[in-house]
Amino acid sequence: MECETLIIGAGAAGMMAAAHAGRGVVVIDHAKAAGEKIRISGGGRCNFTNMGCTAGNFLSRNPHFAKSALKRYTQWDFLDLVARHGIPWHEKTLGQLFCDTSAKDIIAMLQAEMAAAGAQLLLRTALLDLCKTDDGFRAVIKQDGTLHTLTPRHVIVACGGKSIPKMGATGMAYDIARQFGLAVTDTRAALVPFTFSDNPFAPLSGLATPVRAQADGPGFDEAMLFTHRGLSGPAMLQISSYWSDGAPIHINLIPDGALFDALRDQRQIAGRKALKTVLALQLPARLVDYLAPALPLEGNLADASDAHLRDLCDRLENWELRPTGTEGYRTAEVTLGGIDTDGLSSQTMEAKAVPGLYFIGEAVDVTGWLGGYNFQWAWSSGWAAGVAIASRAGNHT
Numbered sequence: 001m002e003c004e005t006l007i008i009g010a011g012a013a014g015m016m017a018a019a020h021a022g023r024g025v026v027v028i029d030h031a032k033a034a035g036e037k038i039r040i041s042g043g044g045r046c047n048f049t050n051m052g053c054t055a056g057n058f059l060s061r062n063p064h065f066a067k068s069a070l071k072r073y074t075q076w077d078f079l080d081l082v083a084r085h086g087i088p089w090h091e092k093t094l095g096q097l098f099c100d101t102s103a104k105d106i107i108a109m110l111q112a113e114m115a116a117a118g119a120q121l122l123l124r125t126a127l128l129d130l131c132k133t134d135d136g137f138r139a140v141i142k143q144d145g146t147l148h149t150l151t152p153r154h155v156i157v158a159c160g161g162k163s164i165p166k167m168g169a170t171g172m173a174y175d176i177a178r179q180f181g182l183a184v185t186d187t188r189a190a191l192v193p194f195t196f197s198d199n200p201f202a203p204l205s206g207l208a209t210p211v212r213a214q215a216d217g218p219g220f221d222e223a224m225l226f227t228h229r230g231l232s233g234p235a236m237l238q239i240s241s242y243w244s245d246g247a248p249i250h251i252n253l254i255p256d257g258a259l260f261d262a263l264r265d266q267r268q269i270a271g272r273k274a275l276k277t278v279l280a281l282q283l284p285a286r287l288v289d290y291l292a293p294a295l296p297l298e299g300n301l302a303d304a305s306d307a308h309l310r311d312l313c314d315r316l317e318n319w320e321l322r323p324t325g326t327e328g329y330r331t332a333e334v335t336l337g338g339i340d341t342d343g344l345s346s347q348t349m350e351a352k353a354v355p356g357l358y359f360i361g362e363a364v365d366v367t368g369w370l371g372g373y374n375f376q377w378a379w380s381s382g383w384a385a386g387v388a389i390a391s392r393a394g395n396h397t
């Protein structure tokens with residue numbers, strides 16, 4: 001089998017790279033279908049990019065690393081590709097772009113691009129061994145019980161992180177990196193719900209409310225969802241990437257800051273109403289009931305001084321909680337950390353010390369916010385590695 005470039009992993013990044021890496025591309029994946037995470041992403045509609053995507057939306061030990069690839073292959077480039085394939089899409093909120101119909105449209109598009117470039121896709125195929133040779137690599141793969149030896153000049157490692165092992169995540173990219181002497185930063189589950197011992201929020205399970213949430217990073221104004229196990233929803237997933245074990249999280253239940261004025265206005269016109277009743281007009285009633293024992297809510301609104309109302313608002317704006325943990329890789333959308341970017345070229349994703357070996361996508365220590373940023377990193381890093389390989393003499397399609 002002719003193989004100039006071997007790509008390990010037919011996920012978002014691997015397929016993108018395969019479409020651009022020139023001739024002689026073989027993509028292997030141990031799964032029975034390509035792009036399984038794309039298929040389930042965005043509730044089946046794939047939040048495939050974000051209109052506001054910049055390097056500022058990513059976490060990495062080197063915050064500059066992602067800049068080059070993100071600038072050279074932007075969200076607009078991906079949107080052009082989506083438009084060329086006639087895939088209908090819409091913006092949901094906060095610049096997040098989703099397919100109108102199905103995430104499968106994105107998978108079909110990438111497979112069509114790969115086929116047009118002549119790339120060969122081998123599913124249910126495992127990598128058994130990979131080693132360096134004088135002019136490239138020797139890879140032993142196993143497909144349908146048969147061993148094949150490939151001798152590619154380039155290898156792109158695109159087998160993702162550790163999130164959702166049930167879907168085939170293995171963390172093999174880190175093993176390959178270590179085998180070739182590259183450093184791997186600490187990894188942990190990110191974009192993941194928080195858990196609390198004794199399930200304190202079970203009575204509120206299913207309730208969502210807008211909040212501003214913060215851990216050890218930026219604040220996020222999005223929805224929070226109470227669950228049987230703890231706290232979820234976009235606001236919690238976002239801050240989970242900035243949280244470390246044992247640390248508190250801060251929740252502002254009045255993100256628009258308008259409660260104090262609203263209560264004062266109500267005091268003028270409905271002072272005889274119970275403070276708790278009036279608060280339940282501003283916040284979900286179930287939440288008010290739940291929080292009531294810890295809040296100064298006794299009496300009528302008319303009896304509440306400005307200082308009393310200020311105290312109430314302060315407590316609602318500064319709710320500090322200490323999660324026990326997170327749901328871990330079982331439900332995490334991404335893996336935080338990964339292959340240390342110090343060892344990679346930000347232009348090409350090639351390992352500085354191992355010419356011909358590339359790492360792309362989630363495997364790399366570049367982790368996006370929730371909102372289409374992780375796919376954009378997969379497209380941009382996959383494209384950067386692909387065109388770098390194709391631009392080498394004699395490797396154009």
Ligand SMILES: Cc1cc2nc3c(=O)[nH]c(=O)nc-3n(C[C@H](O)[C@H](O)[C@H](O)COP(=O)(O)OP(=O)(O)OC[C@H]3O[C@@H](n4cnc5c(N)ncnc54)[C@H](O)[C@@H]3O)c2cc1C
Nearest residue numbers: 009011012013030041042047159160172361362372374375
């Ligand atoms: C439930 C869920 C929803 C998400 N929704 C979104 C969203 O809407 N927008 C967004 O931007 N991001 C989303 N993400 C994150 C996004 O899916 C990932 O960031 C992205 O898929 C990473 O692309 P990748 O190609 O690096 O890795 P992956 O897409 O994980 O692809 C890796 C591939 O390598 C294969 N592989 C792994 N190990 C081996 C091995 N040992 N041998 C052979 N093959 C192997 C896997 O089968 C897989 O096909 C979501 C993630 C999850 C889990």
